[in-house]
Amino acid sequence: MNRRSFLQNAFRTGALASLVTAGLALPKQVWAAWNQKAFKSKSYTDAVGELYGNNALADSDNIILKAPDIAENGAVVPITVESELPNIESISILVEANPSPLAAEFKLAPGMRGYASTRLKMGKTSNVHAVVKADGKLYKATKEVKVTIGGCGG
Amino acid sequence: MKKLIILACTALLAGCVTQKAAPDAAQPSPEQDRQSFVGYFQQRFPDVQLADYADGAYALPVNAAAREEWQTIEEFPPYELAIGEGESLWNTPFKNGKTYQDCFPYKLEDGIKQHYPQWSEERKMVLTLELALNECREANGEKPLGWKKGKIASLSAYVGYMSRGKVQNMPAPNSSGALAAYAAGRQHYYAKRGQLNMSCADCHVYNSGMRVRSEVLSPSLGHTTHFPVYRSKWGEMGTLHRRFGGCNEQVRAKAFKPQGAEYRNLEYFLAYMNNGMAINSPGARK
Protein backbone atom coordinates (compact mmCIF):
# COMPACT_ATOMS: atom_id res chain seq x y z
CA MET A 1 0.00 0.00 0.00
CA ASN A 2 1.88 3.01 -1.31
CA ARG A 3 -0.05 5.55 0.70
CA ARG A 4 0.91 3.92 3.98
CA SER A 5 4.61 3.59 3.20
CA PHE A 6 4.74 7.16 1.95
CA LEU A 7 3.40 8.37 5.27
CA GLN A 8 5.80 6.15 7.16
CA ASN A 9 8.83 7.40 5.23
CA ALA A 10 7.80 11.01 5.56
CA PHE A 11 7.68 10.60 9.32
CA ARG A 12 10.92 8.68 9.58
CA THR A 13 13.07 11.03 7.51
CA GLY A 14 11.80 13.98 9.52
CA ALA A 15 10.62 15.69 6.36
CA LEU A 16 7.65 16.99 8.26
CA ALA A 17 8.41 20.19 10.08
CA SER A 18 6.24 21.11 13.00
CA LEU A 19 6.43 23.96 15.41
CA VAL A 20 8.76 26.76 14.56
CA THR A 21 10.28 28.54 17.54
CA ALA A 22 9.84 32.25 18.10
CA GLY A 23 13.40 32.72 16.85
CA LEU A 24 12.29 32.49 13.21
CA ALA A 25 10.91 36.04 13.42
CA LEU A 26 8.28 35.84 10.71
CA PRO A 27 6.82 39.29 10.35
CA LYS A 28 3.23 39.10 11.50
CA GLN A 29 1.48 40.85 8.63
CA VAL A 30 -1.94 42.14 9.33
CA TRP A 31 -3.86 41.92 6.11
CA ALA A 32 -7.39 43.11 5.64
CA ALA A 33 -9.10 42.52 8.97
CA TRP A 34 -11.22 39.38 9.20
CA ASN A 35 -14.25 40.13 7.06
CA GLN A 36 -16.87 40.14 9.78
CA LYS A 37 -19.71 41.27 7.53
CA ALA A 38 -19.10 38.56 4.94
CA PHE A 39 -18.72 35.84 7.58
CA LYS A 40 -21.85 36.91 9.42
CA SER A 41 -24.05 37.16 6.32
CA LYS A 42 -26.99 34.81 6.51
CA SER A 43 -27.48 34.28 2.79
CA TYR A 44 -24.78 33.09 0.48
CA THR A 45 -25.47 35.80 -2.10
CA ASP A 46 -25.12 38.47 0.62
CA ALA A 47 -21.85 36.88 1.71
CA VAL A 48 -20.54 36.97 -1.86
CA GLY A 49 -21.62 40.61 -2.12
CA GLU A 50 -19.77 41.52 1.09
CA LEU A 51 -16.71 39.61 -0.02
CA TYR A 52 -16.37 40.85 -3.57
CA GLY A 53 -18.44 44.02 -3.77
CA ASN A 54 -20.97 42.47 -6.10
CA ASN A 55 -22.73 39.17 -6.42
CA ALA A 56 -23.22 38.71 -10.15
CA LEU A 57 -22.22 35.06 -10.42
CA ALA A 58 -21.84 33.20 -13.71
CA ASP A 59 -21.82 29.42 -13.80
CA SER A 60 -18.54 28.04 -15.10
CA ASP A 61 -17.47 24.67 -16.44
CA ASN A 62 -13.93 25.67 -15.65
CA ILE A 63 -14.40 25.14 -11.93
CA ILE A 64 -14.17 21.61 -10.60
CA LEU A 65 -15.82 21.33 -7.21
CA LYS A 66 -14.97 18.03 -5.63
CA ALA A 67 -17.17 17.06 -2.67
CA PRO A 68 -18.80 13.81 -1.62
CA ASP A 69 -22.38 13.10 -2.73
CA ILE A 70 -23.13 11.91 0.79
CA ALA A 71 -20.92 13.19 3.59
CA GLU A 72 -19.60 10.47 5.89
CA ASN A 73 -19.81 12.91 8.75
CA GLY A 74 -21.14 16.46 8.50
CA ALA A 75 -18.37 17.63 10.84
CA VAL A 76 -15.60 16.75 8.38
CA VAL A 77 -16.55 17.16 4.73
CA PRO A 78 -13.55 17.24 2.36
CA ILE A 79 -13.97 19.91 -0.34
CA THR A 80 -11.57 20.71 -3.17
CA VAL A 81 -11.92 23.52 -5.70
CA GLU A 82 -9.83 23.50 -8.85
CA SER A 83 -9.97 25.96 -11.72
CA GLU A 84 -7.91 26.98 -14.70
CA LEU A 85 -9.69 30.26 -15.26
CA PRO A 86 -7.08 32.93 -15.99
CA ASN A 87 -5.84 35.37 -13.35
CA ILE A 88 -7.57 33.93 -10.32
CA GLU A 89 -7.48 36.31 -7.35
CA SER A 90 -9.73 34.49 -4.97
CA ILE A 91 -11.49 31.20 -4.33
CA SER A 92 -14.23 31.04 -1.73
CA ILE A 93 -16.42 28.22 -0.50
CA LEU A 94 -19.96 28.73 0.81
CA VAL A 95 -22.31 26.22 2.39
CA GLU A 96 -25.74 27.57 1.56
CA ALA A 97 -27.70 25.96 4.38
CA ASN A 98 -25.18 26.69 7.15
CA PRO A 99 -26.19 29.40 9.66
CA SER A 100 -23.47 31.58 8.13
CA PRO A 101 -22.78 30.31 4.60
CA LEU A 102 -19.28 31.70 4.00
CA ALA A 103 -16.87 29.05 5.24
CA ALA A 104 -13.52 30.06 3.75
CA GLU A 105 -11.91 32.47 1.32
CA PHE A 106 -8.48 31.99 -0.21
CA LYS A 107 -6.85 35.11 -1.73
CA LEU A 108 -4.23 33.98 -4.22
CA ALA A 109 -1.23 35.87 -5.56
CA PRO A 110 -0.17 35.38 -9.20
CA GLY A 111 1.99 32.24 -9.30
CA MET A 112 -0.53 30.37 -7.19
CA ARG A 113 -2.50 27.72 -9.01
CA GLY A 114 -6.28 27.74 -8.97
CA TYR A 115 -6.57 25.13 -6.25
CA ALA A 116 -7.83 25.09 -2.69
CA SER A 117 -8.74 22.18 -0.48
CA THR A 118 -10.08 22.00 3.03
CA ARG A 119 -12.57 20.18 5.27
CA LEU A 120 -15.76 21.86 6.35
CA LYS A 121 -18.61 21.48 8.80
CA MET A 122 -22.04 21.14 7.27
CA GLY A 123 -25.08 21.30 9.51
CA LYS A 124 -27.37 19.55 7.07
CA THR A 125 -27.82 18.65 3.42
CA SER A 126 -26.94 21.71 1.40
CA ASN A 127 -25.67 23.16 -1.81
CA VAL A 128 -21.98 23.91 -1.62
CA HIS A 129 -20.88 26.79 -3.84
CA ALA A 130 -17.34 27.37 -5.03
CA VAL A 131 -16.89 30.97 -6.16
CA VAL A 132 -13.85 32.02 -8.17
CA LYS A 133 -12.90 35.61 -8.88
CA ALA A 134 -10.94 35.62 -12.14
CA ASP A 135 -10.06 38.63 -14.27
CA GLY A 136 -12.32 40.73 -12.07
CA LYS A 137 -15.40 38.59 -12.74
CA LEU A 138 -17.15 36.10 -10.49
CA TYR A 139 -17.83 32.51 -11.47
CA LYS A 140 -19.32 29.62 -9.58
CA ALA A 141 -19.86 25.90 -9.47
CA THR A 142 -22.37 24.22 -7.19
CA LYS A 143 -22.79 20.72 -5.82
CA GLU A 144 -25.34 19.33 -3.43
CA VAL A 145 -23.84 17.39 -0.54
CA LYS A 146 -26.16 15.20 1.48
CA VAL A 147 -25.60 15.05 5.21
CA THR A 148 -27.24 12.18 7.03
CA ILE A 149 -27.69 11.51 10.70
CA GLY A 150 -25.58 8.69 12.04
CA GLY A 151 -27.33 5.33 12.32
CA CYS A 152 -26.37 3.99 15.71
CA GLY A 153 -28.18 6.54 17.81
CA GLY A 154 -25.02 6.99 19.82
CA MET B 1 -21.02 -20.86 7.86
CA LYS B 2 -23.70 -19.31 10.07
CA LYS B 3 -24.62 -22.80 11.25
CA LEU B 4 -21.06 -23.52 12.33
CA ILE B 5 -20.92 -20.36 14.39
CA ILE B 6 -24.28 -21.08 16.01
CA LEU B 7 -23.16 -24.63 16.75
CA ALA B 8 -19.92 -23.37 18.22
CA CYS B 9 -21.85 -20.83 20.26
CA THR B 10 -24.26 -23.43 21.60
CA ALA B 11 -21.45 -25.77 22.53
CA LEU B 12 -19.67 -22.91 24.24
CA LEU B 13 -22.68 -21.77 26.19
CA ALA B 14 -23.38 -25.34 27.22
CA GLY B 15 -19.82 -25.50 28.48
CA CYS B 16 -20.32 -22.32 30.47
CA VAL B 17 -23.51 -23.52 32.10
CA THR B 18 -21.70 -26.56 33.48
CA GLN B 19 -18.81 -24.32 34.67
CA LYS B 20 -16.37 -26.20 32.51
CA ALA B 21 -13.29 -24.20 31.55
CA ALA B 22 -11.29 -27.02 30.01
CA PRO B 23 -11.68 -27.70 26.28
CA ASP B 24 -13.57 -30.82 25.33
CA ALA B 25 -13.93 -32.69 22.09
CA ALA B 26 -17.30 -31.07 21.26
CA GLN B 27 -15.91 -27.51 21.16
CA PRO B 28 -14.06 -26.21 18.12
CA SER B 29 -10.55 -24.98 18.82
CA PRO B 30 -9.79 -21.26 18.54
CA GLU B 31 -8.05 -21.98 15.26
CA GLN B 32 -11.11 -23.77 13.89
CA ASP B 33 -13.22 -20.87 15.10
CA ARG B 34 -10.96 -18.44 13.27
CA GLN B 35 -11.10 -20.41 10.06
CA SER B 36 -14.87 -20.58 10.09
CA PHE B 37 -15.02 -16.85 11.00
CA VAL B 38 -12.81 -15.93 8.03
CA GLY B 39 -14.67 -18.41 5.81
CA TYR B 40 -17.99 -16.82 6.73
CA PHE B 41 -16.84 -13.39 5.61
CA GLN B 42 -15.20 -14.72 2.49
CA GLN B 43 -18.52 -16.24 1.51
CA ARG B 44 -20.46 -13.12 2.45
CA PHE B 45 -18.12 -10.75 0.60
CA PRO B 46 -16.48 -12.78 -2.13
CA ASP B 47 -14.71 -9.82 -3.71
CA VAL B 48 -12.98 -8.61 -0.56
CA GLN B 49 -9.46 -9.85 0.14
CA LEU B 50 -8.47 -10.72 3.70
CA ALA B 51 -5.96 -7.86 3.91
CA ASP B 52 -8.62 -5.33 2.88
CA TYR B 53 -10.62 -6.02 6.03
CA ALA B 54 -8.11 -3.80 7.78
CA ASP B 55 -10.04 -0.92 6.20
CA GLY B 56 -13.22 -1.93 7.96
CA ALA B 57 -16.53 -0.90 6.44
CA TYR B 58 -14.62 0.89 3.68
CA ALA B 59 -13.50 -2.47 2.32
CA LEU B 60 -17.05 -3.39 1.38
CA PRO B 61 -18.28 -2.89 -2.19
CA VAL B 62 -21.51 -1.27 -0.94
CA ASN B 63 -19.37 1.51 0.51
CA ALA B 64 -17.38 2.44 -2.60
CA ALA B 65 -18.35 6.13 -2.46
CA ALA B 66 -17.62 6.40 1.25
CA ARG B 67 -14.28 4.68 0.64
CA GLU B 68 -13.32 7.42 -1.79
CA GLU B 69 -14.16 10.11 0.74
CA TRP B 70 -12.24 8.21 3.43
CA GLN B 71 -9.20 7.95 1.14
CA THR B 72 -9.33 11.71 0.55
CA ILE B 73 -9.08 12.23 4.28
CA GLU B 74 -6.39 9.53 4.61
CA GLU B 75 -4.12 11.66 2.39
CA PHE B 76 -3.52 13.75 5.48
CA PRO B 77 -5.40 12.03 8.25
CA PRO B 78 -6.47 13.83 11.42
CA TYR B 79 -4.73 11.19 13.56
CA GLU B 80 -1.34 12.52 12.51
CA LEU B 81 -1.60 15.08 15.28
CA ALA B 82 -2.08 12.27 17.82
CA ILE B 83 0.85 10.36 16.36
CA GLY B 84 2.94 13.49 16.85
CA GLU B 85 1.85 13.78 20.47
CA GLY B 86 2.43 10.07 20.99
CA GLU B 87 5.91 10.32 19.54
CA SER B 88 6.92 13.08 21.91
CA LEU B 89 5.37 11.24 24.88
CA TRP B 90 7.19 8.03 23.96
CA ASN B 91 10.51 9.85 23.67
CA THR B 92 10.20 11.82 26.91
CA PRO B 93 11.87 9.97 29.78
CA PHE B 94 10.04 9.54 33.08
CA LYS B 95 11.20 11.53 36.09
CA ASN B 96 13.46 8.60 37.03
CA GLY B 97 15.20 8.70 33.65
CA LYS B 98 13.72 5.50 32.23
CA THR B 99 11.63 5.42 29.05
CA TYR B 100 8.65 3.48 27.75
CA GLN B 101 10.96 1.40 25.57
CA ASP B 102 12.65 0.10 28.71
CA CYS B 103 9.41 -1.61 29.75
CA PHE B 104 8.90 -3.54 26.54
CA PRO B 105 10.73 -6.69 25.49
CA TYR B 106 10.17 -5.66 21.86
CA LYS B 107 11.97 -2.85 20.06
CA LEU B 108 9.77 -0.09 18.66
CA GLU B 109 11.46 -0.30 15.26
CA ASP B 110 10.54 -3.99 15.02
CA GLY B 111 6.95 -3.15 15.92
CA ILE B 112 5.33 -3.60 19.30
CA LYS B 113 1.59 -3.54 18.68
CA GLN B 114 1.49 -6.84 16.80
CA HIS B 115 2.47 -8.62 20.03
CA TYR B 116 -0.68 -7.44 21.83
CA PRO B 117 -3.05 -8.59 23.16
CA GLN B 118 -1.23 -11.54 24.64
CA TRP B 119 -1.98 -14.13 27.26
CA SER B 120 0.28 -13.98 30.31
CA GLU B 121 0.60 -17.41 31.88
CA GLU B 122 2.40 -16.03 34.97
CA ARG B 123 -0.22 -13.39 35.65
CA LYS B 124 -3.10 -15.52 34.36
CA MET B 125 -4.59 -12.65 32.39
CA VAL B 126 -4.74 -11.00 28.98
CA LEU B 127 -2.30 -8.11 28.57
CA THR B 128 -3.17 -5.33 26.13
CA LEU B 129 -0.96 -2.58 24.74
CA GLU B 130 -2.72 0.18 26.72
CA LEU B 131 -2.43 -1.88 29.89
CA ALA B 132 1.28 -2.38 29.29
CA LEU B 133 1.76 1.35 28.68
CA ASN B 134 0.05 2.36 31.90
CA GLU B 135 1.76 -0.35 33.95
CA CYS B 136 5.02 0.99 32.58
CA ARG B 137 4.15 4.44 33.88
CA GLU B 138 3.18 3.16 37.30
CA ALA B 139 6.29 0.97 37.55
CA ASN B 140 8.33 4.12 36.99
CA GLY B 141 6.57 6.34 39.50
CA GLU B 142 4.25 8.13 37.09
CA LYS B 143 0.48 8.47 37.39
CA PRO B 144 -1.48 6.23 35.05
CA LEU B 145 -3.40 7.81 32.16
CA GLY B 146 -7.15 7.57 31.54
CA TRP B 147 -7.99 4.53 29.43
CA LYS B 148 -10.25 5.87 26.73
CA LYS B 149 -8.75 8.96 25.12
CA GLY B 150 -6.13 11.67 25.28
CA LYS B 151 -2.53 10.72 25.98
CA ILE B 152 -3.08 6.96 26.18
CA ALA B 153 -4.72 7.07 22.76
CA SER B 154 -1.88 9.19 21.36
CA LEU B 155 0.75 6.80 22.74
CA SER B 156 -1.14 3.82 21.39
CA ALA B 157 -1.51 5.61 18.04
CA TYR B 158 2.22 6.22 17.84
CA VAL B 159 3.16 2.67 18.80
CA GLY B 160 0.51 1.34 16.43
CA TYR B 161 1.74 3.55 13.62
CA MET B 162 5.31 2.36 14.11
CA SER B 163 4.01 -1.21 13.96
CA ARG B 164 2.08 -0.70 10.74
CA GLY B 165 2.41 -3.56 8.31
CA LYS B 166 3.71 -5.97 10.95
CA VAL B 167 1.80 -9.22 10.87
CA GLN B 168 0.06 -10.34 14.01
CA ASN B 169 1.17 -13.82 14.94
CA MET B 170 -0.60 -14.71 18.18
CA PRO B 171 0.07 -18.15 19.57
CA ALA B 172 -3.20 -20.07 19.66
CA PRO B 173 -4.65 -20.12 23.18
CA ASN B 174 -3.83 -23.53 24.59
CA SER B 175 -3.36 -23.36 28.34
CA SER B 176 -6.52 -23.74 30.38
CA GLY B 177 -6.28 -20.08 31.44
CA ALA B 178 -5.81 -18.82 27.91
CA LEU B 179 -8.66 -20.94 26.64
CA ALA B 180 -10.92 -19.66 29.41
CA ALA B 181 -10.10 -16.05 28.56
CA TYR B 182 -10.69 -16.77 24.89
CA ALA B 183 -13.99 -18.47 25.70
CA ALA B 184 -15.09 -15.55 27.85
CA GLY B 185 -14.31 -13.13 25.05
CA ARG B 186 -16.18 -15.22 22.55
CA GLN B 187 -19.15 -15.53 24.82
CA HIS B 188 -19.34 -11.75 25.21
CA TYR B 189 -19.19 -11.40 21.47
CA TYR B 190 -22.08 -13.75 20.73
CA ALA B 191 -24.25 -13.03 23.77
CA LYS B 192 -27.35 -10.85 23.46
CA ARG B 193 -27.32 -7.83 25.74
CA GLY B 194 -28.98 -4.55 26.49
CA GLN B 195 -32.50 -3.28 26.02
CA LEU B 196 -32.09 -3.81 22.29
CA ASN B 197 -31.12 -7.42 23.04
CA MET B 198 -28.41 -7.58 20.44
CA SER B 199 -25.00 -9.20 20.33
CA CYS B 200 -21.86 -7.87 18.71
CA ALA B 201 -22.33 -10.61 16.13
CA ASP B 202 -25.82 -9.40 15.23
CA CYS B 203 -24.39 -6.24 13.69
CA HIS B 204 -20.85 -7.18 12.79
CA VAL B 205 -21.33 -10.71 11.55
CA TYR B 206 -24.89 -11.46 10.52
CA ASN B 207 -25.68 -7.93 9.35
CA SER B 208 -22.22 -6.80 8.28
CA GLY B 209 -22.53 -4.77 5.10
CA MET B 210 -26.16 -3.94 5.84
CA ARG B 211 -27.26 -0.53 7.05
CA VAL B 212 -28.40 0.79 10.39
CA ARG B 213 -30.14 3.94 9.23
CA SER B 214 -27.40 5.50 7.11
CA GLU B 215 -24.43 3.62 8.57
CA VAL B 216 -22.93 0.59 6.88
CA LEU B 217 -22.11 -2.05 9.51
CA SER B 218 -18.47 -3.02 9.45
CA PRO B 219 -17.41 -6.66 9.53
CA SER B 220 -15.67 -7.78 12.73
CA LEU B 221 -12.87 -9.34 10.76
CA GLY B 222 -10.01 -6.89 10.98
CA HIS B 223 -11.53 -4.69 13.69
CA THR B 224 -8.64 -4.81 16.16
CA THR B 225 -6.00 -4.13 13.49
CA HIS B 226 -6.90 -0.46 13.06
CA PHE B 227 -7.30 0.84 16.59
CA PRO B 228 -6.88 3.30 18.24
CA VAL B 229 -9.12 5.32 15.98
CA TYR B 230 -9.77 9.00 15.22
CA ARG B 231 -13.53 9.14 14.94
CA SER B 232 -14.91 12.30 13.37
CA LYS B 233 -17.85 11.77 15.69
CA TRP B 234 -15.52 12.07 18.71
CA GLY B 235 -13.41 14.75 17.09
CA GLU B 236 -10.42 12.97 18.65
CA MET B 237 -8.63 9.65 19.11
CA GLY B 238 -10.14 6.90 21.19
CA THR B 239 -9.03 3.44 22.23
CA LEU B 240 -10.58 0.08 21.40
CA HIS B 241 -12.09 -0.22 24.88
CA ARG B 242 -13.66 3.19 24.48
CA ARG B 243 -15.44 1.88 21.41
CA PHE B 244 -16.43 -1.38 23.15
CA GLY B 245 -18.12 0.74 25.83
CA GLY B 246 -19.84 2.86 23.20
CA CYS B 247 -21.12 -0.19 21.36
CA ASN B 248 -22.47 -1.73 24.58
CA GLU B 249 -24.26 1.54 25.32
CA GLN B 250 -25.66 1.74 21.82
CA VAL B 251 -27.67 -1.45 22.44
CA ARG B 252 -28.64 0.13 25.78
CA ALA B 253 -26.47 -2.11 27.88
CA LYS B 254 -24.23 -0.86 30.64
CA ALA B 255 -20.65 -0.55 29.53
CA PHE B 256 -17.94 -2.53 31.28
CA LYS B 257 -14.80 -0.89 32.65
CA PRO B 258 -12.13 -0.18 30.05
CA GLN B 259 -9.20 -2.55 30.56
CA GLY B 260 -11.27 -4.70 32.92
CA ALA B 261 -11.30 -8.46 32.42
CA GLU B 262 -14.44 -8.46 30.25
CA TYR B 263 -13.03 -6.16 27.55
CA ARG B 264 -9.52 -7.58 27.70
CA ASN B 265 -10.95 -11.03 27.05
CA LEU B 266 -13.14 -9.67 24.27
CA GLU B 267 -10.09 -8.01 22.70
CA TYR B 268 -8.20 -11.32 22.98
CA PHE B 269 -10.95 -13.20 21.16
CA LEU B 270 -11.31 -10.55 18.44
CA ALA B 271 -7.58 -10.24 17.90
CA TYR B 272 -7.29 -13.99 17.50
CA MET B 273 -10.00 -13.86 14.84
CA ASN B 274 -7.70 -11.42 12.99
CA ASN B 275 -4.59 -13.51 13.46
CA GLY B 276 -2.38 -13.39 10.42
CA MET B 277 -3.51 -9.90 9.43
CA ALA B 278 -1.20 -6.93 9.47
CA ILE B 279 -1.47 -4.04 11.90
CA ASN B 280 -3.11 -1.03 10.25
CA SER B 281 -3.10 1.34 13.17
CA PRO B 282 -4.25 4.04 13.83
CA GLY B 283 -7.45 4.43 11.86
CA ALA B 284 -9.71 7.30 10.79
CA ARG B 285 -13.42 6.72 10.79
CA LYS B 286 -16.60 8.77 10.59
Added chain:
Amino acid sequence: MANQIRIRAKATGNVVEVKALINHPMDTGQAKDKSGNLIPEYFIQTVEAKVNGQTMMNAQWSVAVSKNPYLAFQYNGKKGDTVDLVCVDNKGETYEGSVKVR
Protein backbone atom coordinates in the same frame (compact mmCIF):
# COMPACT_ATOMS: atom_id res chain seq x y z
CA MET C 1 -0.34 19.23 21.35
CA ALA C 2 -0.50 23.02 21.61
CA ASN C 3 0.49 25.22 18.69
CA GLN C 4 1.25 22.41 16.30
CA ILE C 5 1.13 22.44 12.50
CA ARG C 6 2.17 19.51 10.35
CA ILE C 7 3.09 20.53 6.80
CA ARG C 8 4.11 18.54 3.74
CA ALA C 9 5.22 20.07 0.44
CA LYS C 10 6.05 18.08 -2.65
CA ALA C 11 7.10 19.17 -6.15
CA THR C 12 5.89 17.23 -9.19
CA GLY C 13 7.41 18.86 -12.24
CA ASN C 14 6.93 22.57 -11.60
CA VAL C 15 3.80 22.14 -9.52
CA VAL C 16 4.26 22.21 -5.77
CA GLU C 17 1.44 20.93 -3.59
CA VAL C 18 1.42 22.00 0.03
CA LYS C 19 -0.77 20.23 2.58
CA ALA C 20 -1.13 21.19 6.22
CA LEU C 21 -2.96 19.92 9.28
CA ILE C 22 -3.33 22.28 12.21
CA ASN C 23 -4.14 21.34 15.76
CA HIS C 24 -7.06 23.57 16.76
CA PRO C 25 -10.51 22.93 18.26
CA MET C 26 -12.32 25.32 15.86
CA ASP C 27 -15.17 25.75 18.36
CA THR C 28 -18.24 27.25 16.72
CA GLY C 29 -19.71 28.94 19.76
CA GLN C 30 -22.87 26.87 19.25
CA ALA C 31 -21.92 23.76 21.24
CA LYS C 32 -22.53 23.35 24.95
CA ASP C 33 -20.32 21.81 27.60
CA LYS C 34 -21.42 19.18 30.14
CA SER C 35 -22.98 21.81 32.41
CA GLY C 36 -25.05 23.20 29.56
CA ASN C 37 -22.98 26.36 29.11
CA LEU C 38 -22.12 27.53 25.60
CA ILE C 39 -18.48 26.94 24.69
CA PRO C 40 -17.30 30.25 23.19
CA GLU C 41 -16.08 30.47 19.61
CA TYR C 42 -12.42 29.68 19.30
CA PHE C 43 -11.21 29.30 15.76
CA ILE C 44 -8.46 30.14 13.30
CA GLN C 45 -9.44 33.28 11.40
CA THR C 46 -6.50 33.92 9.08
CA VAL C 47 -3.89 31.79 7.38
CA GLU C 48 -0.94 33.29 5.56
CA ALA C 49 1.31 31.25 3.30
CA LYS C 50 4.69 32.46 2.13
CA VAL C 51 6.98 30.95 -0.45
CA ASN C 52 10.64 31.91 -0.12
CA GLY C 53 9.61 34.84 2.06
CA GLN C 54 6.93 36.18 -0.30
CA THR C 55 3.30 36.11 0.73
CA MET C 56 1.44 34.03 -1.83
CA MET C 57 -1.84 33.27 -0.13
CA ASN C 58 -4.04 34.79 2.49
CA ALA C 59 -7.01 32.82 3.68
CA GLN C 60 -9.82 33.79 6.00
CA TRP C 61 -11.80 31.09 7.76
CA SER C 62 -15.06 30.83 9.63
CA VAL C 63 -16.07 28.47 12.42
CA ALA C 64 -17.35 26.19 9.64
CA VAL C 65 -13.85 24.91 8.94
CA SER C 66 -13.52 21.50 10.62
CA LYS C 67 -11.79 20.83 13.91
CA ASN C 68 -8.07 20.14 13.41
CA PRO C 69 -8.32 22.02 10.14
CA TYR C 70 -6.80 20.82 6.90
CA LEU C 71 -5.59 23.02 4.10
CA ALA C 72 -4.00 22.36 0.73
CA PHE C 73 -2.90 24.69 -2.03
CA GLN C 74 -0.67 24.56 -5.10
CA TYR C 75 1.76 26.95 -6.72
CA ASN C 76 4.30 26.96 -9.52
CA GLY C 77 7.65 26.26 -7.87
CA LYS C 78 10.40 23.73 -7.24
CA LYS C 79 12.17 21.48 -4.79
CA GLY C 80 14.06 23.38 -2.15
CA ASP C 81 11.56 26.24 -1.88
CA THR C 82 10.72 27.25 1.68
CA VAL C 83 7.04 27.39 2.57
CA ASP C 84 5.95 29.13 5.77
CA LEU C 85 2.49 29.12 7.27
CA VAL C 86 1.22 31.50 9.91
CA CYS C 87 -2.25 31.01 11.36
CA VAL C 88 -3.90 33.41 13.77
CA ASP C 89 -7.02 32.57 15.77
CA ASN C 90 -9.73 34.81 17.20
CA LYS C 91 -7.85 35.04 20.49
CA GLY C 92 -4.80 36.35 18.67
CA GLU C 93 -2.78 33.17 19.22
CA THR C 94 -0.47 32.22 16.38
CA TYR C 95 0.49 28.86 14.96
CA GLU C 96 3.52 28.72 12.73
CA GLY C 97 5.16 26.08 10.63
CA SER C 98 7.78 25.83 7.95
CA VAL C 99 8.87 23.20 5.47
CA LYS C 100 11.26 22.75 2.57
CA VAL C 101 9.70 21.45 -0.60
CA ARG C 102 10.80 17.88 -1.38
